[in-house]
Amino acid sequence: MPAAGRRKWLRAPIQIDGKLHKRRKGVPQGSPISPLLSNILLDLLDKELDRRNLKYVRYADDFSIYTKSKKEARKVGNEIYLFLRDKLRLPINREKSGIRRPSNFELLGHAFVPTYQKGDKGKYQLVVKKSSWESLKRKLKQITKK
Numbered sequence: 001m002p003a004a005g006r007r008k009w010l011r012a013p014i015q016i017d018g019k020l021h022k023r024r025k026g027v028p029q030g031s032p033i034s035p036l037l038s039n040i041l042l043d044l045l046d047k048e049l050d051r052r053n054l055k056y057v058r059y060a061d062d063f064s065i066y067t068k069s070k071k072e073a074r075k076v077g078n079e080i081y082l083f084l085r086d087k088l089r090l091p092i093n094r095e096k097s098g099i100r101r102p103s104n105f106e107l108l109g110h111a112f113v114p115t116y117q118k119g120d121k122g123k124y125q126l127v128v129k130k131s132s133w134e135s136l137k138r139k140l141k142q143i144t145k146k
Helices: 001-009 033-051 071-089 130-144
Strands: 014-016 018-022 053-059 062-066 111-115 124-128
Touching: 001 014, 033 053, 033 071, 062 071, 124 130
Parallel strands: none
Antiparallel strands: 014 018, 053 062, 111 124
């Protein structure tokens, strides 16, 4: 596909209140190409995180990196921020980004809770968020009519 054809995806106008507005940068939110472009571009981030032996979860442009201490989290957070800004030239939304305890963070309808088992201090298990579970049950009831 010629460059002009590829550029059309990125320059598609935005419709707000029935009026079209020119797009200067970014990918249209909710666009079917957005997750694909995220995965292509952020493959370099995956390789950088793997190179550093970090534990992480990434789905399209949402990701979470896991460290053992606040000190390490701040250090890694700053380094990855600089990597995304300088190497990949991606803007970071500081309000959505941050360092959090696993028990105060949700990602893609899931959360972490402490295991509460003797000798397992600082260990967490993955759980489905209550609203995600309720949504699944509603959908299953509609499908099965039970």
